[in-house]
Amino acid sequence: MSVFARDSHDEAGRQQPYSRHSNGLEQFFGYIQGEHGLTLLDLSGASQASVGLITGLGHRLYSEDLLQTLDELFGRGDFYANQCDPERIERLLAQSLNLPEASCDGALVWDLLEYLASPLLQAVVDRLRRIVKPRAYLLAIFHGDERAERVPTYTYRICDARTLSLAPRGLRQPAQLFNNRAIEKLFQGFEAVKFFLTRDHLREVIVKR
């Protein structure tokens, strides 16, 4: 059985994007409803759907495919051992998430934190905390099966304020998988953490800065 939450393929056997309702996304957009001219950070890379929706709501979008950047910086050799190298961590933070303090009104982090080894994970969470405004929200996603050796990765595209399209990017070994307690500990410097359980073994988390 496929470990992907949905298993639709095209004629060539490639997995196809699928859409799903997202309570976390709905909540995220609910918090910024009625606002205009916000700066939102999307770490899943730019897609026409996400760009169109966010800019269509009158917001500014800062977009980066951080998983691709991680692969470029840490991909040669042992991906996770490389993430413990302080010099490489510095290099990542110099070229990514290098935004002014409190410049973002919200961040879409998706499942990225699962692919960060401990020293880098803490550095990225600290950086997110610095660049996101107080009382702004982050949306992160964690896999529900804490024993999985490899998990599906996706590019997350926002179809509308409550629907995501997930484009599969293959399977990947996570640095670590988080239970609720570990997630709360990860965001202990933030004001609040709210969980949404989903039917496809993903745990959506809204974090208030």
Added chain:
Amino acid sequence: MPAPMPTPPPPRPAEPEAPRGVASIGKSVVIKGQIFSREDLYLDGEIEGTVEVPENRLTIGPHGKLQASIRAREVVVLGSVQGNVEAGERIDIRKESKLVGDIKTGRIIIEDGAYFKGSIDIVKPEAARPPVSSRPAVAEIAAAAPLAGVEPKP
């Protein structure tokens, strides 16, 4: 029985090239400095500096490597750009292209497979449209002036 006709080899995919009638800088050209164009421009070489095509379309070809700030009415990216882009009407980032920089534009199209890192500001076309150069502005005023002098018919 007649011998079967030999199958012709499949045509090689044509290298994208500048459309006819468009100013073009080829893939072996390296420029450091400032480029200003009053006509559509196709850049397929290496450019470092600034590129301004305020009233026309700028196309960065698949071999194009720009480390430049760009200002144009319309921008199409097929190659690689590092620098901020201001596209008054629209920017079109095609698959397999790469753009690292901040974008200000009236409209954006991003194909799947394109790499983009930076911020996107959608601005109203009037606000995003680069200021029209002084010469056409003068022409507009000159054309309007005689009308101002026409007296209404009784």
